[in-house]
Amino acid sequence: MKDELLRLGLSLGEAMMQAGAEVYRVEDTLARLLQKTGAEEVQVIATPTGIYLSVTLQGEVHTAVKRIGRGSIDLSKVCELNALSRSVGAGAYPSDVLRDVKTILTRPPEYAKWQQSLLVAVAGGAFALLFGGGVVEAFAGAVGALLVQVICAGLGTLGTNRFLVDFAGGGTAALSALLLNLAISHKTDLAIIGAIMTLVPGLLLTNAIRDALSGNLLSGTSRLLEAFFVSISIAGGVGAVLSLWRSLGGLI
């Protein structure tokens, strides 16, 4: 019983944290769910990099710890896991709930690979338009965003460091716009901006603020720092390519 409770708690906590939930949501969800499935008392500390969980069963305290690695953001999973914790009835068996959690986690992503590629191109193009571009800039932004996604996904599967991936993403955005400019003349700045907007750590910043406000200062500050470093990495990638291009005699 205690093993199942702890296993359920840690799997659920890890999944929610990786999918991009705020700390208070993870902690609330775990406490609510584990109390429904038999724990007398639940103490949980969730951070972006690890989770500490204690449950009291018949007066005895059991504790487990789990290191959380990097996952991919998936808001559908956050929604579904959150809804699951509310729909489970009191007295449910932890192993049954764990099976439901596993079903949600193994479900295919909300959008297929090709849809994602289409979406990233649309987003890149639309951002280029939003910042004042025309049709050509939108096209260049779409191509750039698509290339950025391909490069970042490729580096991601190789297990490259997150900041290096974002640096490469920024560089790809700049390089693709500059190269495309040789063939089709356009305003490279707008195309680059459109492409890098798809990399912006918006969810990370949101979560950082919400964590800090809800009193989870540890993850608030660490997420804020991460968002800062991610932004610097993207900008650094763009800047490196721009400087290199200029020093090789290219026009921007």
Place this chain on the structure above:
Amino acid sequence: MNTAYLLITCFVATSSFVMLFDAPRRAVVYCGITGTLAYGGYLAAQGYGLSPVVAAFLGSTLTGAVSEYLARRQRMPAIVFITAGIIPLVPGASAYYAMYYFSLGAYQQAILYASMVLYIASAISAGLAVGAVLRRRVRA
């Protein structure tokens, strides 16, 4: 006409952006609406002559309020809508121009844009904070 064009573009951009984060299908339209409202507020504030920083603050406060309302209505976590709302406010263009001027060696211009990025990002954070506090007031 120009504003309508910008708002429609914004709707497309934000809704496709949240889909990259695997936002649930039934939330996507609301995400687009949140983003469009936030950007509309941002544009309106700038139209009244307010600085981009104040405009971003108002836009993200609006995002916070709308997102909390939608979260309760749709029974979904508010972050789904907030992520969509702040995206059009994010100072991507300023960040680019900062790097552009750095690469030119025009450090004064570069610092100008870089500090703009910091100010706007802080304004967005502050707006979200206000939105969250308002919500707690309402709930308590």
